[in-house]
Each structure stands twice: as structure tokens, then as C-alpha cells.
Amino acid sequence: DAMEMWSRVDQYITEKLIPHDTVLEQVLSANRQAGLPPYDVSAAQGKLLQLFVRMQNAKRILEIGTLGGYSTIWMARALPADGRLVTLELDPRHAEVAQANVSLAQVEGVVELRVGNALEQLARLEEEGTAPFDLIFIDADKPNNPGYLKWALRFSRPGTIIIGDNVIRGGEIIDEASTDPRVNGVREFYDLLAQEDRISATAIQTVGSKGYDGFVLGVVNG
Ligand code: SAM
Known part of the structure; x- marks a missing residue:
């Protein structure tokens, strides 16, 4: 079936372009074991x-939703020694x-992991007068995506890249009658992006080992 084909193609891409990495493999197995x-x-x-981190020459990254730190490590590895990933x-x-x-x-020198509800942590970051992120x-949690986007815009400068994951959800996001709070959170996220003239955004549908989904990519305007 389609899902099996997408996974096999993802495997091919990974074998060709993404060299075996013992650390990342250990990370995924630690996550599953836990x-x-x-x-x-x-x-x-x-x-x-x-x-994206490299294209942006990013020095300061904000990630909302760490899980086991797999995406964190991918991004942190592209930061300079004086970079920061919150x-x-x-x-x-x-x-x-x-x-x-x-x-x-071995990226603990650049990674700052904060535990707690992200909306509260974001308010705390603002109190601390955090510098804008690149x-x-x-x-x-997708129901809070509209809130996260508002904070992301506050923590941006012209040129900041904002990425939002899981914005297609197997196509469910076009279901206006959906009662799934994740779908509705993502739909509100689109509405906000549509209204907001501080950011220019698109969404790209993806298939692969994670099924049919996609991401939003936006750049904060000058
Ligand atoms: N970025 C990770 C990666 O690719 O390796 C995956 C993150 S996972 C999709 C979402 C994470 O967000 C979960 O670990 C969950 O516990 C966390 N989460 C859910 N609600 C949250 C909230 N209100 N504040 C902060 N984190 C939350």
C-alpha cells in the first residue's frame, strides 16, 4: 500500500543521504525504551x-515540544559553539x-531544556527579556498552536524563520466539521497566518515514514 511505499522510499533517501549516526540511533532507541x-x-x-538552521546561519533557536530531544539534537549540531537552543x-x-x-x-553546552507548560515558559522567557530567535x-500540543504562533512572532526579528509541524494530519485539516481539537488548533493556526501581515508563509505536504502530513514554513517580514 501507499504507506509502505512511502516508508521504503524514505528508507532509500535516508540510506543515500543521511549517513549512519550511532548517537542519533541510540537516541531513538532510548526514546522507545523509555x-x-x-x-x-x-x-x-x-x-x-x-x-534550515544552516541556511539561516541561526545562532538562537527556540523549539516548542522537545519529546526525547531528537529534533533538538539535529538542530543543535548545526549551531556555533556560542549558539543557543531553548x-x-x-x-x-x-x-x-x-x-x-x-x-x-554532547550538545548540552548549547541546549537549554526548560520543563513546564510551554505557554508559561514563554511568558517567563519574555520576563527575562530574551533576545529574538533566528x-x-x-x-x-496542536490545540495551542495559535498561542505559540503569537509568542513566536513576539520573539522574532525580521527574517526569523518559523516552522510548524503536523499541519496536514492525513488531510484532516480541510474538514471544517472536525471535532478533533488538534485539527481545529491547526486550522486556527492557518487562519492566524492568513490574517497576520508580519509573516509570509506556505505549507508543504509530505509523505514518508511518518505517513501523510506536512509543515508550515514562514519568514517574518521586515
Ligand atoms: N520535536 C520532537 C522531535 O521531533 O523529536 C517531537 C515533539 S512531540 C511531537 C510533542 C511534545 O510536546 C511531547 O513531548 C509533549 O509532551 C510536548 N507537549 C505537549 N503539550 C505541551 C505543552 N503544553 N507545553 C510543552 N510541551 C508540551
């Missing part, structure tokens, strides 16, 4: 995030696994 849900980005998507995670168990993975990957990756 019973974390398999919501990490795929290897191909992790590398895409890393390429990542927010609600679940202390996920955060504990993520912190161990970040240490295993790239923001939104990948936590």
Missing part, C-alpha cells in the same frame, strides 16, 4: 531542520530522557 510516543521527526525531516517540554519524564540524550550527543520550531 516508552516515549514515536512522535520524533523522521531522519529526513531532522536533516531538513538542520539544513527547548520547551511539559512532561518531566520526556525532559529527563531528552536531557540524557542531549548529553550523549529560527523557531513549533512542535508541541
